[in-house]
Amino acid sequence: MEQRHKDLLRENRVFLIDNLIMKNFIDHVAELLTANMEDTIMSNATNHEQVGCFLNILERRGKGAYQKFIEALTDAECDHVRSHLEQLEDEDCVDGYDDIDGPIRQETGNDDVDLHVSDWMKTDLSEEQRQTPISERAMAFVAREAVGVMEVGKLMGFTEGRLRQFQASSPIPSSQISTMFSAWRSQKGKQATVENFVRLMRDAEVDEQHLKNVITREYPPGDAMA
Structure with a gap:
């Protein structure tokens, strides 16, 4: 907004x-x-x-x-x-x-667009964690707060026909979005990283605190290899 x-x-x-x-x-x-x-x-x-x-x-x-x-x-x-x-x-x-x-x-200028996201991403996650593939579990939790298959799906690059398929997959909106997230993860392969997923969710204006809570719980500090 x-x-x-x-x-x-x-x-x-x-x-x-x-x-x-x-x-x-x-x-x-x-x-x-x-x-x-x-x-x-x-x-x-x-x-x-x-x-x-x-x-x-x-x-x-x-x-x-x-x-x-x-x-x-x-x-x-x-x-x-x-x-x-x-x-x-x-x-x-x-x-x-x-x-x-x-x-x-x-006041802030365009350089600060991702400031609050990059702050917690850099302080709470290691580079290895940011570049690891996003887990199905984390995506499922985020799906609970993402609203609108069409809006989020367009940001992920899906066609309207594909988005209608996701909508038809379940009567529950969060399940539709979870299915779409899984399809995005399969499609992107190694590019479906934690960092890229977080950026997409911020563009979709998923609640920032919810997103941070899910990601840092799934990838707690100290879990990455040294």
């Missing part, structure tokens, strides 16, 4: 919590959520907590997540919420947010 949209959601958090009824809205954003995410959201006791939990998850979703959220507002007959956000977004563009990545990219 673009930084300007994350900022917009954070600045309007109270407004959104006051104006969304999660039990009525969640079906309209099902495309953005895994089953586990839906359960986590609805396990909260109050609507305020449910909406807050949803917003925390939303800002970690893929690049098209904000637009899908906006469209879902219309589907759920929440046009007043959509109008409010779109008006503020237009004002932000006038005030200098017209760059696709917002002020943060302007």
